[in-house]
Amino acid sequence: MKRMKRLPLNALLGLLIVGAVVLAAVASHFWTPYDPLRINFGARLKLPGGAYLLGTDEFGRDELSRLMAGASTSVWISLLTVTFSIVVGSIVGVLTGFLRGWTDRIVMAFNNALLAFPGLLLALGLLAVVGANPYGIILALGLAYTPSVTRIVRGTVLSLREKEFIESSRVLGNSELYTMVRHVLPNCTAPLTVLATSMFGWVILAESALSFLGLGVPPPAPTWGNMLASARPFMAQASYLSILPGLCIALTLLGINLLGDAVRDWLDPRMKGVQ
């Protein structure tokens, strides 16, 4: 009951934050106050206010422009990574959950081994091989997060396949494939949405961490992570350089989680009409 009353406000707040981030990301392709890459040694470490709304960094580049461009990088890297993980993880999860037997055992053994290995470490290792570039990050993070999707989808499929409505689909003569696509997958969407939204957050964080470590998107292209990293030596003189990208990351995560909860409730037909 409480949850229902709280929902609209949360959903609105989440939508507002995520909307703002996406808007900034899209807008950065058409317009930014300054060129995010242009170096201006005459305007190094300017405080926020005046001509530079959010100040400038150690090379005199405009912070606001760089944050906008960084949003763009973060959003599309995260989107592609999450899509990759969800698609691959769902396919593997549904297959293992439905076929069971030896396929399930072998795939899950591999999956569990991947899960046991820290995701970030795995991504680091992969990046060392493929080199630091955006597609390398997507592949590395995508592979690192796929096992958790597989696990959740497989668990849901295993519990769903014992339900009577799955059996009734078989009695109607529907093929296993049709049953899977029409009855099993749609009923996985609720847990998947929750997972996808929180994963979106993890990926933004992981991408920032990789960039911070210098293995992310190579400079001078701005991302929130490498902005945090390059701001580190100037923590005392220009704390806003660390605070602003950090704040962006934190707020985006909050917005995504709020939105995720709302989307899950909205996707569940049982929740409709409860208000």
Place this chain on the structure above:
Amino acid sequence: MTTTTTNTPLVSVEGLTLAVGMGGREIVRNVSFDIAPGEMVGIVGESGSGKTQAARALMGLTPPPLVRTAGRILFEGEDLALAGPARLRELRGARVGMVFQEPMTSLNPSMTIGRQLGEALALHRRDLSPAARETRILDMLARVGIRDPRGALAAWPHEFSGGMRQRMMLASVMLLEPALLIADEPTTALDAVVQRDVLELMVGLTREHRTAVLMISHDLPMVARFTQRMVVMRHGEVKETGRTDDMLERPRHDYTRELLQAMPRRLPARQVTAEAPVVEVRSLVVDYPGHRRLFAKSVPKRALHGIDLVVRPREVVAVVGGSGSGKTTLGRTIAGLLKPSGGEILFRGRPIARSDAGWLDYRLQCQMVFQDPYASLDPRMTIGQLVGEGLRLVKGMSPADKAHRVAEVLDEVGLGTAFAPRHAHELSGGQRQRVAIARAIVRRPAFVIADEPVSALDVTVRAQVLALFAELQKRHGFSCLFISHDLGVVEQVADRVIVMQDGRIVEQGSRDTVFDAPQQDYTRKLLSAIPALEPTEAGGVRLRWRFGAEASALA
């Protein structure tokens, strides 16, 4: 135990009203009834009638959002509504005991039987030495029919069957010799055969200790059989109170009459012509694979030992048996959900196999209605989609034909097209089961398997769904394999009855033969567990046990 004069009631509920929060919806409205010491009173009602909450209020066990907005609950002259939590705790167990519906969950799985039984005794009877307490527990366990009481002390709840657990539950409550026992659907979760044993044990035990019993149930014949007085509730209100015998014979309120009318009863036998069978099963064997161990597989468990049966056109064949008899396995195997380990299934004289070209035809002609209407409908689909899915694989029907057929079937099951855009969760249990029936008959199958189709439904809804099913069966002439543990329902719908036990058919024959002249002990036992109803002129019924010892000595 002190003897009270029978004139003053033990419990007196006066104008009790329970609401969700102050000024919220009233779940129980102005309910009054008395219980005399040593008396058995039944509260009968369907789901949502408030019977459970009214009874729980006696123990102060109503869930927190419910508040008492009016009325008094007098227990031995003391108003329980004014009693504090400490006083209530003193009374619970010691003076008022409670037996719950689900014996699987009402015993703590992580405590031995001995500790669970000793717990309450240690709390309320400190005057007894531990040795004396153990003697009492052992005596009580022996009294409720546990074969090895001493061994049971160290055993865990999961080692016992549902019936045994309910006996232990009863033992743990009766150990304290309470003045009142509240039994909330005490046998609903049990097998028919066990039900009567447990109830008779309950009656015997409470009589010995002069304990009054408040029995709550949706099962009118069962309540009527064991109680002296009944309270009929609906929508939170008492509709009728009175002596059980009077109420059965001369029900005054319309709702009581409706409840009595909803009891399944035997209809005149139909003529089934001896045409070639629609479905024939020959020496069907089903094995469940044994559990995988590390290095070896345990022996497979045989669920069906060579079943032979025949279903003729337009015939309803009922399969009855207790839990574990293999009746559900049989239905699922014929429906093609389980693979038989041996034997064959013939449809219109042709053996069916998954690889066969005839398989799809069989799939289209053989449909199934499941037990649980809450689980058998995909929560993400609308009613229209659910029913329409049944036509997906039918060849030679245009989308317009299909839409028309879906609308037609929704009308046939009494829902109408207005329900098409709704989701299953917006419907009541009875409406959902109508959707499940619509989905099964939408392609006009020749054969329908119904696995306990009405056992999850309320009494009056059950009667409606059964009537609908009979009407549809008459109109479309499909054959039916009706699987049920409820012999009352079977007596109403079946043309022929097959009795199963431990994966074997022990008896089969026409309905009248099996019900009137059963040959096997097991059939007799099954039948003796449920009372027969004889309609009287006044619109009421008379209850009668079939076969076996007449239990009227208890009533």
